[in-house]
Amino acid sequence: MSNFTECPIFPDNPSRCTNLIAVRRTSAAISLIGCIFSIFVIWLYKRYIAFSQRLIMYMGIAGLGMSIAFLMGSLHPDGVLCDFQAYLMTVFEWGVLLWISCVTFNLTINVLWKKTTEKYEWLYHVVCWGLALSIACVPFIGNHYGPAGAWCWVVEDWRWRLGIWYGPQIVALFILMIVYIYISCVLSRKVSTWEGTYDPNTERTKQLLKEDIRPLRLYPFVYLAISIFPIIN
Numbered sequence: 001m002s003n004f005t006e007c008p009i010f011p012d013n014p015s016r017c018t019n020l021i022a023v024r025r026t027s028a029a030i031s032l033i034g035c036i037f038s039i040f041v042i043w044l045y046k047r048y049i050a051f052s053q054r055l056i057m058y059m060g061i062a063g064l065g066m067s068i069a070f071l072m073g074s075l076h077p078d079g080v081l082c083d084f085q086a087y088l089m090t091v092f093e094w095g096v097l098l099w100i101s102c103v104t105f106n107l108t109i110n111v112l113w114k115k116t117t118e119k120y121e122w123l124y125h126v127v128c129w130g131l132a133l134s135i136a137c138v139p140f141i142g143n144h145y146g147p148a149g150a151w152c153w154v155v156e157d158w159r160w161r162l163g164i165w166y167g168p169q170i171v172a173l174f175i176l177m178i179v180y181i182y183i184s185c186v187l188s189r190k191v192s193t194w195e196g197t198y199d200p201n202t203e204r205t206k207q208l209l210k211e212d213i214r215p216l217r218l219y220p221f222v223y224l225a226i227s228i229f230p231i232i233n
């Protein structure tokens with residue numbers, strides 16, 4: 001057990017590991033509170049009636065699960081608890097990424113074709129949760145979950161880590177960034193053409209912008225902002 005009370009990534013200075021775990025848990029606790037608050041507000045004011053708000057709620061649920069998994073982070077010995085924590089982290093990290101991707105996809109449809117994808121809401125759940133759960137099972141092949149520094153995740157194998165998470169995340173972030181920039185440019189051009197006489201189509205577009213586009217457009221950007229620095233690091 002002593003091997004796991006010492007930090008394997010800072011063997012000469014185990015206090016760094018303690019500090020790292022403390023910082024991670026603190027940020028996870030803040031994230032947990034934020035997710036609970038977001039979900040509670042959507043429920044309290046019945047904002048879930050709007051499809052865009054339901055997407056935010058689903059994303060918040062994934063973030064809630066990820067925060068719980070991060071709060072579990074500690075120097076666990078290899079075993080069931082360690083594997084469970086690693087599995088939860090992978091499931092909900094993927095869940096957040098996939099729901100952000102769905103938000104971006106819905107935004108793209110809203111902006112380019114002035115339509116909503118609400119009728120495919122069930123498919124969003126199948127894709128997001130189904131893919132997340134399936135991908136998280138892959139490291140069980142060959143027992144690739146285990147102690148990974150200051151917590152449990154995919155063991156020290158860069159190929160597995162790149163394939164299971166970092167590779168897809170980098171690709172997804174690049175695509176999200178390009179799409180977000182394009183959406184912003186399209187919106188700016190459309191807004192600049194709305195000045196003038198009354199037009200029913202323009203009014204419908206404005207209403208769609210108010211109900212679906214504006215509440216969602218910041219979320220991909222926030223995810224990009226908080227994800228890019230850990231990857232670079």
